[in-house]
Amino acid sequence: MEKFGFTISKGRQIDYESNDRRIAEYIFEREPSFRLCIECGGCSATCTTGNLTQFSLRELHILIKRGENDQVRQNIRKCMLCGKCTLVCPRGVNTRNIVVLAKQAFQKSDEYAI
C-alpha cells in the first residue's frame, strides 16, 4: 500500500520536545567542551574515517545534541580515535573524549546498546 501525505509515520522534522537527549546530557556532564562546537566541519574534513566512508563527526555531534540517536548509534563506532580532529578543532573541543563518552552512553543504556 502506498503511503501519502505528511501525517503518516514519523515526520522529517526533529521532534525536539520528545527526542531523547539523555546521551547528550551524559556527554555534557562529563565533557563540557562538547558545548563549544560551532559546526565548522574541520573535524570531518580531516577525519581519517571520513576519508574512507560516510562519516561526519560534526554531524554526529549535532545529532546527539538534537536527540537523533539512532543514526549516531549506527555510525559512532566507525571512529578510529586517531585524534586528527582534536588537533584541528578551532574551539578546543575534546572530540576524542566525546566519541568515547557517546559509545559509553549507548553501551550503558539498554535501549541503544550497540
Added chain:
Amino acid sequence: MQFDPFVIPFNIGLYFILIYSVVRSVIWFRDLSRPDKLRLQRGFFGTAFVQSLKEIFLESLIHRKILKTNFKLGYMHMSLAFGWFLLILFGTIEADIFGTKHLNAPYKAIFFRFFNPEHGGMGFEAVYGFFMDLILAFILSGLFLAVSKRFYSKVVGMRKTTRLKATDKIALISLWLIFPSRLLAESFTSGAHGNGSFLTGSLGSWLATFLPAQQMAYPFWWLYSLSLGTFFILLPITRYMHIPTELFLIFMRNSGIKTGDKSGTYSEVETHSCSSCGICIDACQLNFSVGITNIQSAYLMKAIRNNDDVSDIAHNCLMCGRCDLKCPVGIELSPIRMIQRRAGEPENDFRNIYKGYFRSRQSVALEKTNGSSAYDFLPENNPKKADVLFFAGCMTHLTPTIKNSMIKILEASGVNYNFIDEQGGVCCGRPLMLAGQDKEARELINYNSRMIWKSGAHTLVTSCPICYKVFKESYYLDVEVLHHTQFIKRMIDEGSIKMNFLHKKVVYHTPCDLGRGSGVYDEPKDVLKHVSRLEKSKFEDENSLCCGGSLGNMKISNQQKSKIARDAAAELTKGNPDILATACPLCKKTFSAVTETRVADISEIVAEAMMQPSVKKYILKQVNSIKELANI
C-alpha cells in the same frame, strides 16, 4: 624468666602475619598462568634467586633507587627498613648467644632486654649493646624524618605526599609507636638496672632520677608489644603490605614474569608492592604543571587495592611513562593503567580475543574479531611492491613539512620506497588501545598488517612515534620497523645522504612514545649532532618531559594541555636555542602553538642540511627501474 603475658599481642600478630603470608603466596602461585609458574620454578633454582636476594638487599633494605633520586627520602626508607632488619637480625643473634638457651622463640629476641635485664654490663656484652643502641638510634632518626614528612612534606624534599585512609592511619601510628616505645621500655629497664649503652643507658639513668624506672618499664613493654601486634594484624589491609609483597615482586620479576595485558597475580603483587612513596606524584606533569593531584600512579594503585572505581583515574593520564622509570620499586605502572583502561570497556570478552591473538601469529591478518566489525568499510588495499614502506601516520598529514622532508630524504637515499598512506591511511590502532578499546584496535592492526605484508617490503619507516610503538609491540610483522630518525641515522652511516653542517643551536625533546615508550634515545641525537650544535637541556632521555599533546589523556581540557606544553617548552628553551627539535608530529604541533622558538622535526632539519643527492641515488634508481622492468 621465660614468659610474660605482655608478649601475647606480639605473638598473635606475628603468627597471624606468617600464616597470612603463606596462604597468600599459595593463592598467588595458584593463580599464575602455566608459563609463569614454570618461569617461577626455573627462577627458584637458577640465578634469578641469587639476583633477587641481591636486589632485595639493595632495594628493599637499602632503598638504593630512592637514595639516588632523593637522598633524604631514601635515608628515611633505609633507616626504617634496613635498621629494623638489622635490629631483628642482631637481636636474634644476641638472644642466641647471650640468652639462657639457643634457638629461642621470636619474642625472646624482640624483648631480649626484658627477659635479660642484667645483661650488657661490660666487655663484649657492652660492645654488643652499644651496637644495638646504634641501630635503634639509626631507626629513630629515620622515624623522625617520616613524622616530619607527614606533617610537612618539604622536609624530605617532596612537593606532595600521599593521602591516607583510616586503617592506614592506625597502622601508621602503630608503626610510629613501635620504636619510641622500645626505646622507652629498654631505657626504663636499663635505668632500673643501671646498665644499657649510650642511648638506652643514658636516657634510662636520666629518667630514673625523677621517675620510678622499675614500675614505668612494664607498661612500655606492653605498648611495644601492642604496637607490633597491631601493625602486623593491620598489615594485609594497609599499604604496608608492600613490605612483604615487594620480596615476591623482586623474585617474580627476576624470574622473567611480565605484567601482561590483563590483571593477574603479577599485577596484583605489583599493586600491593607500591609503598606510596610519592615519587610518581613528583614526577607527574599533571601535578606540577596543572595541579591535578589525585590520579597519579600511587593513587591508582591505592584505588585498585581498595576495589574503588578507577575508570576516571585510569584515563586521566598522559601515559608519558615518566613515573614508570622513576618508580623505585620497579612497578610497571603504565601497563597496569592500561589493564584498568581495558577493564573499563564494556565490550564483551575481548580479553580472550587478545590472548588468543598473541598465541597464534598465523591468524593475525585474517581472523575477524568476534562480534560485528566496526570497520567493515575499510577498502581492500593492494599496495605497490617496494623494499621500504613509508607510513607517515595520521598526525604527519597535519605537518606537511615533515612529510615533504621525508619524501626528500627517501628520494635522496635512493631506496625503492612506497609512501603507503600518501592519500591518507588507516590509523595504526594505538589511539584506540590507549582508550582501552583493544578489540577495535585489533581490527585496524589486522588491516594494516595485511597491507604491509602485501607490499613485500622488508623495512617499514614511520614518522610518528605513536605508530612506531604499536608497530613494534603489537603488530606481528616480519618487517623491520624503524622510526624515521633511525632510518636517517642509517642513511648517514651508509653515506647515502650527505649533509652540510648547519650552524644552529639545537635542543632536542625526546617524544614519550619514542624515548621511554620504545627506548630510542640515541639515534635522534646522533643525527642532530651530525648537522647542528646539540645542546643539553635539564630534561634529557628518560627524564624528558611530555609535550602535553598526548593522545593518552582524554580527560584534561585543551587549556590544560596548553599549560603543560608551555611549561615544557619554557624549560626546553631556557638556553635560547635556535631550534627546538623533536621527532614527533604531535609534539611539533603542540610545541609550535606555545613557543616563539622555531620548532622542527629532525627530518626537517636534515632535509634543510642535505646536499645535492649523491651519485649513489642515481645508480640505485637505474637499478630499481631495471628491477621493475624485470618484474613486468
Added chain:
Amino acid sequence: MSKQVIVIGGGVAGLEAAGQLSKAGIEVSLIEKENKTGGHLNDWYKLFPDRRNSSEVKEYLDGITHHDGIKLLTNTTIEKFNSNKSHFSIITNEGKELTADAVVVATGFDLFKSARKEEYGYGIYDNVITSTDLEEMFRKGKIVLSNGNVPKTIGIVHCVGSRDEKVGNLYCSKLCCVTAVKQAIELREHLPESKVFCFYMDMRMGGAFYEELYREAQEKWGVNFIRGKVSEAGEAIDNKLIIKVEDTLAGRPLKMEVDLLVLMAGMEMSEGGKKISKMCGLNTGENRFFAVADHHYGSNRSNIKGVFYAGTCTAPMNITETISHARAAVSEVMDYLKNVRK
C-alpha cells in the same frame, strides 16, 4: 609654552591622532619604526567596501600631518620609557631623549603569521599566499602562479589565525570576511575566466555596506561560498593544491583542487606593542591586545594616567573605526592636558 605629546606609531591611528593634536596646537613627536608612515595602508591596494585606492586615504593622512607642529621620527624605536607623575620621557634607539606631557600609543596590529598554521602549507607550497601577498599582486596588476601561469581555480580560506584556540586567538578579527569578499570580487574582475571559492565558518558582514558587497559578489561576480573550515592543504604532482574541507551544509566532505590558495590572515597584537607594553607596564588583555580602561566609555584610556590608546592596538578595527578611535583619543588627551596639574 605649548604642551607636548608623543605619538607612538605612524599608521592610520597615529597619523590621525598626530594631525588632530597639532591642529589643536600641541607639539607632537611622531615615532615610526619603519622608514615611512602609513603602516598597513602601504600594503593594501584597494579598500573595502567601496574599493577605492588606499593611496587616497594616505593622501588625506599625509595632508593633515603636514604641519609644523609635528616632528616626525622615522626608523625610530623606543629603548626606554620613563614616567614621573605627569611627565614622560622616551629614549630612542638613536639615544635621543624626547619629553612629553602625554603619550598616545598607536602601535597597531601585526598580521597573523600564516606559517604557524602549518597544515595550510604557507611557506611550504608555492601557491599558498596570504591576503597581503594578493594585494601586492593586485597593485602590480599581475595575478600569476609561481610558474607564471594564470590561476583558474582559486580558494580563499577565512579565519586563518582568528577564532582558533589552537593558535591561542579566541577572538574574531572582524575584517577578514569582508576582505575575502572584496578580494574575491577583484580576482574575478582581473581573471574573468577564473572560479573563486570562499571557505568560511560564518560570514561576519557587520560593517556599513559589507552585506551589500557580499551580495554583489554572489550576484555580479558569481563567487562561490562554501561553509566549512579548511582542515589542511596538500600539493598534487602538478603543483595544484588539494584542500580538504567539509561542506557542512551539504553534510559531506569535499575535496577540491585549486591553483591558488589565499589565506585570510587575522590580526594580532603587534610585536612593537608587546615590547612597549612590557617596557611601560601597560596592561594587556587575554587576547594580548592592550587592555582598555573601559570597553564602553574609556576605550582610549590605559592603566597609566597620561598614556592613551588609538586604533588597532586595542582590538581589530577597520579604517573608519580607527580614525574615529584616534580622534576620540585626541579628545581624551586634550581633556587630560587641560586638567593635569603641573
